[in-house]
Amino acid sequence: MKKEKTERTGKKQVGLEVTVEEKELAEKVAKERGLGFSALVRLLIKDEARRLGIL
Numbered sequence: 001m002k003k004e005k006t007e008r009t010g011k012k013q014v015g016l017e018v019t020v021e022e023k024e025l026a027e028k029v030a031k032e033r034g035l036g037f038s039a040l041v042r043l044l045i046k047d048e049a050r051r052l053g054i055l
Contacts, residue, residue, distance in 0.1 A: 016041075 018026070030040040049055040 020045065023033065026040065027037060030037050032042075033040060
């Protein structure tokens with residue numbers, strides 16, 4: 001019997017290519033802000049969008 005396909009509800013993922021040093025720096029910044037790496041990236045994107053007048 002074939003299973004029915006269900007619609008995925010999870011968030012999309014984005015891959016970033018960074019150096020070891022860039023990753024370590026980003027993780028330090030995130031930790032200092034009390035955020036995870038993904039939350040930091042989302043915050044920075046929103047901040048830049050506001051700065052540019054997009055949001």
